[in-house]
Amino acid sequence: MPLSDGEPADDGDVWFRIATHKDYIKDGRVLHGAFGGRAIGPPDPERQRPWDRELSGRLRSLAGSEAQIAAHAEQFCLDQTARGGGKKVFHGVMYSRVTEIKKIYKQTIHSNVHFTPDPPSDSAHADLTFSGWNIDDKPQLEEFTIWLSDNLHALHSIQVEEHLPKAEPISIVARTISMIRMSVKGLVRKFSFAIE
């Protein structure tokens, strides 16, 4: 079944985001400067999304071949260059497999990936989403930034073709196990929190 707008991505899919500065990528890591400014923001209120913050990106399963991914990224950079602010260059991507980024941060913030197509420019658009957002000051955001940087990988543009993981179909059994694992993790964290 094809995804509908706003649906969570398949666990086996891969979320990725275009990096437009070379210094955001180092030794397979995303440097945290990539999360600054308006990178993580609230969703458009008109869309009435069930999450509180989002980091825009794309879904590997819908983005096509590696060549199409690169072509889209380069077009994105051209479009953004036309908007002003200097020349943008496709330097690489930050990414995570969906199942690896679906986590619960500090018993409250649930991260996930949701399909948010943006036709005609990006029919593979997807957001890394955060619900239960309770961060309202700088120290909390800083701690969250460290956590987020722990959970994303990065590739230079020349590495994308060879190393960006492909989406893998997740079986019903695996999906069920994943859901159970998430539930157990949540319960364990709540229990740990309670006995502290």
Place this chain on the structure above:
Amino acid sequence: MNALAKFEKSTSTPLICQDLMEPIYGRVLLDEIPASLTADLKVKQSSTFDSLVITHPDYDHISACTIMLSAPIFVRVGRTTDVKMHASPSICLTTQRYLFAGAPQMIFATTIHDSSANNSQVCTYALLTPRGTSTDSLLTGIANDSPSNPALQALTSYESLNQPNWDGYDAQPITRATLDYARQLIGIMPQIFGPPDISPSGEGAITLEWIPGTGPLHKLFFDIGPGEQWRAYWKRRSGEFGRLPGVGITKDTKGILKQLFVDLSK
């Protein structure tokens, strides 16, 4: 070359020495803000120079700034290197601005200094530092501007990120003031964890990070700016999170940073 090259003032403008500032280097004393000033400094030892340091004697030299040369220049003994400084358009307490043309053996710098805090005396130092030289023991707050410092080299490349949306995701511009401040902070940053990874941030800041492979520290992030503020925050392998913010650069800043890095290494 590991020692500071010595300069002497080669014009009739008197060279004033202070014990504090030994060894001697070229210095120009100004009684008033000039429209422009040319100070030709004669090097006593042939050297290759990478940078120009401009500092102010007030505030224990904390308002120093470093200009990396676009290409190293070689100055022979007996030759004069012209340093031009312009004070315009007005006196300002905290802002320093400069333009650098980068032509060989000709340095154009614009700097704005405060004259009110030091007996109404405006005094600007110009110091050319040889390749690989640390000014650390001589002056507080001056960047160690060796070209091998990748963070300082990166800052030069960030000068083009001075417009909104430089990243395509609605980033805030990175101002010259933020870059100048970052140069000063990076210059006094402890080396315990080695050189940082550096990147620009969409909020108009400069971000540094250290991820030691071993030891109790998992990650140390250090955000500089926008403007003259910094925030260090870290996570130990134990999971403990900590943070330390700061503003400006004072005579204590270097010691505070050193203590922080030492603490995080234990």
